[in-house]
Amino acid sequence: MLRPLIVITSALAAGLALGWLAYHYVAVTEQYMRWLMV
Amino acid sequence: MTVVGLDLRYILRETPLGYFLVTGAGLAMLLLCLGLTLGALRGGRLRRARAGEPAGRFSWAAELVTVAAALLVPALIVASVQIARGQVHAALGATDPSQKVTFIARGVAGQLNALALGGQVLVLLLPLAGAALGLLLARRAQLGGLRRATALAASRGEEALEVRAWRAHPGPGVGHLLPLTLGAGVLGAGLCTGVLTWCTDLIRSFSAVAGVDPADKARLLVLGMDEARPALERIPPVLGVAALALAVVALFVLDAPARARRRIAPELAPGLSWTATLVGAGACLAAAAICALLALPYRAENHDPLPVKLDGGHVLAPEPGIELPPLEGPDRLERAPVLTVRSQEVSIEGQQLDRPARLAEQLEVLRHNWKLINPGRDFPGELLLLADHRVRFARLAPWLRAARGAGYAGLALGFMQSQTLERPLLGRIVASRESAARLDLGGATPGAEPHRFSGAPPAGSGPLLLEPPPELGYDRLARVVVQARRARRAVTLLLP
Numbered sequence: 407m408l409r410p411l412i413v414i415t416s417a418l419a420a421g422l423a424l425g426w427l428a429y430h431y432v433a434v435t436e437q438y439m440r441w442l443m444v
Numbered sequence: 445m446t447v448v449g450l451d452l453r454y455i456l457r458e459t460p461l462g463y464f465l466v467t468g469a470g471l472a473m474l475l476l477c478l479g480l481t482l483g484a485l486r487g488g489r490l491r492r493a494r495a496g497e498p499a500g501r502f503s504w505a506a507e508l509v510t511v512a513a514a515l516l517v518p519a520l521i522v523a524s525v526q527i528a529r530g531q532v533h534a535a536l537g538a539t540d541p542s543q544k545v546t547f548i549a550r551g552v553a554g555q556l557n558a559l560a561l562g563g564q565v566l567v568l569l570l571p572l573a574g575a576a577l578g579l580l581l582a583r584r585a586q587l588g589g590l591r592r593a594t595a596l597a598a599s600r601g602e603e604a605l606e607v608r609a610w611r612a613h614p615g616p617g618v619g620h621l622l623p624l625t626l627g628a629g630v631l632g633a634g635l636c637t638g639v640l641t642w643c644t645d646l647i648r649s650f651s652a653v654a655g656v657d658p659a660d661k662a663r664l665l666v667l668g669m670d671e672a673r674p675a676l677e678r679i680p681p682v683l684g685v686a687a688l689a690l691a692v693v694a695l696f697v698l699d700a701p702a703r704a705r706r707r708i709a710p711e712l713a714p715g716l717s718w719t720a721t722l723v724g725a726g727a728c729l730a731a732a733a734i735c736a737l738l739a740l741p742y743r744a745e746n747h748d749p750l751p752v753k754l755d756g757g758h759v760l761a762p763e764p765g766i767e768l769p770p771l772e773g774p775d776r777l778e779r780a781p782v783l784t785v786r787s788q789e790v791s792i793e794g795q796q797l798d799r800p801a802r803l804a805e806q807l808e809v810l811r812h813n814w815k816l817i818n819p820g821r822d823f824p825g826e827l828l829l830l831a832d833h834r835v836r837f838a839r840l841a842p843w844l845r846a847a848r849g850a851g852y853a854g855l856a857l858g859f860m861q862s863q864t865l866e867r868p869l870l871g872r873i874v875a876s877r878e879s880a881a882r883l884d885l886g887g888a889t890p891g892a893e894p895h896r897f898s899g900a901p902p903a904g905s906g907p908l909l910l911e912p913p914p915e916l917g918y919d920r921l922a923r924v925v926v927q928a929r930r931a932r933r934a935v936t937l938l939l940p
Contacts, residue, residue, distance in 0.1 A: 407699060409697075409714055409715075409716040409720075409721040410681065410695055410698055410699045410702075410715075410716060411695060412721055412725045413716065413721055413724045413725050413728070413729060414691050414694050414698070415691070415694050415725075416522070416724065416725035416726075416728035416729050416732070417694075417724075417725075417728045417732050418687060418688065418691040419690070419728060419729060419730040419732040419798060420728040420729070420732040420735070421628065421631075421687055422684060422687055422732070423731070423732035423733075423734075423735035423736045423739070424731070424735045425631075425635060425679075425680070425684075425687070425733075426680070426735065426736065426739050426743075427685055427735040427736070427738050427739040427742070428635060429524075429635070429676075429680055430739045430742035430743045430745075430746055431522075431677055431742050432559055432639050432642075432676070433676055433742070433746050434742045434745050434746055434869060435452070435525075435552070435555045435556060435559065435643075435646075436646075436669055436673075436746075436749075437745050437749065437750055437867075437869075437870065438532055438551065438555060438747065438870075439552050439646070439650070439665065439669060440666075440750040441532070441548075441750055442532075442545075442548050442549065442552055442665075442668075443605060
């Protein structure tokens with residue numbers, strides 16, 4: 407159980423980090439919209 | 445053609461690499477269908493291997509094609525968004541203000557369109573990629589297990605417990621892997637759905653303000669952004685919990701064949717070797733670290749939103765060769781005919797004037813036009829003054845007198861202050877803040893306290909009557925008007 411736990415936890419970390427990157431990459435578009443108005 | 449309430453043809457035209465994105469989506473869809481077909485075909489070979497044929501090996505080509513197809517559209521989306529962001533950055537170098545605004549608007553619309561278009565495609569593609577990959581990997585894992593059983597049988601005989609265990613449970617099957625990879629694909633599709641909802645709302649608010657008065661534009665856009673935001677902010681908690689649940693399920697499901705083998709042959713080693721464990725975990729952690737590092741500047745940008753004033757939009761375009769007094773007025777800057785006074789040149793709405801009588805004529809025309817466009821409304825009769833801080837009152841007075849004679853009794857002194865912001869991702873941004881200080885042009889006002897600029901302005905809260913001497917500089921006049929308006933006093937400028 408330990409070895410699958412290590413692999414799956416790492417895979418989860420990779421998935422969450424990828425999602426986190428995608429979220430912030432997309433969300434920064436709003437800053438560009440605000441930039442249009444400053 | 446309309447998709448999710450958006451005109452697809454317009455979006456394609458306004459999206460950098462829009463046609464590549466659509467073609468790439470079609471190609472990715474075909475490749476994923478190919479991956480699914482190959483995964484299904486692997487089933488036949490697996491059955492033959494179970495029946496005793498040599499197990500052999502599957503080529504990695506099908507997995508590579510499937511992964512490449514799944515990455516093609518996200519790569520095109522990123523390329524498209526980067527081009528659009530590049531347009532916004534490039535716009536800063538443009539000298540023509542209207543061209544600059546067009547470039548920035550196109551860059552922002554390009555980003556939203558690329559995300560909306562790509563999001564729609566990925567909602568379908570990611571679950572499909574998950575299904576194809578699950579099918580392919582399950583069949584590969586089981587064929588590997590059968591190969592291992594054959595290898596063990598050569599040394600220990602077919603009846604050995606290990607061989608029977610590997611033959612009965614060669615690895616995670618389609619029933620184990622497919623729900624997990626499909627689940628991961630659905631999680632990705634969930635992220636895309638959130639992004640799509642957010643983008644669609646923003647595109648709607650972005651296009652809805654296209655014809656709106658610039659003074660209201662900023663306020664409406666900020667309102668639109670604030671209303672759209674929850675769709676985006678729901679993504680991290682919802683998907684985080686869903687991913688955690690999927691990981692817990694994966695832990696039990698993926699290890700199930702190894703546990704079943706050990707029930708038959710308890711002396712069998714765990715299904716994963718330490719080498720495979722460490723290589724897999726290392727690769728995943730390295731990918732996590734790279735993603736986290738890449739996300740840091742974006743996160744920094746998002747956590748410190750750019751300041752946007754809600755009470756003012758863009759009315760003024762920067763005027764070359766003019767230095768406005770470095771003041772911030774308490775009044776809102778409204779759209780009105782702009783009278784620009786430099787030491788050498790005077791213009792109304794960008795049109796150069798040679799004498800005050802010409803100003804009166806032009807203002808008459810502007811008033812006539814205003815009344816045609818706004819029938820039944822009272823004419824505001826206000827003028828916006830952008831004057832160089834070095835000009836003297838004597839230079840201003842004849843023009844202001846002409847304006848008053850033409851029925852323009854209100855005067856807004858316009859100010860624009862620039863502030864430089866250093867941003868983590870966007871770099872150096874120059875933010876300009878517009879403001880005004882309002883006064884009346886006219887004769888003596890009953891009860892007003894006169895101020896002749898020979899001493900300090902009179903204290904009090906009532907109306908103030910300014911009687912500036914001809915040699916008074918505009919910067920000093922403007923400062924007194926701003927001070928009085930901050931104290932909420934009505935100001936009248938007495939014209940000689």
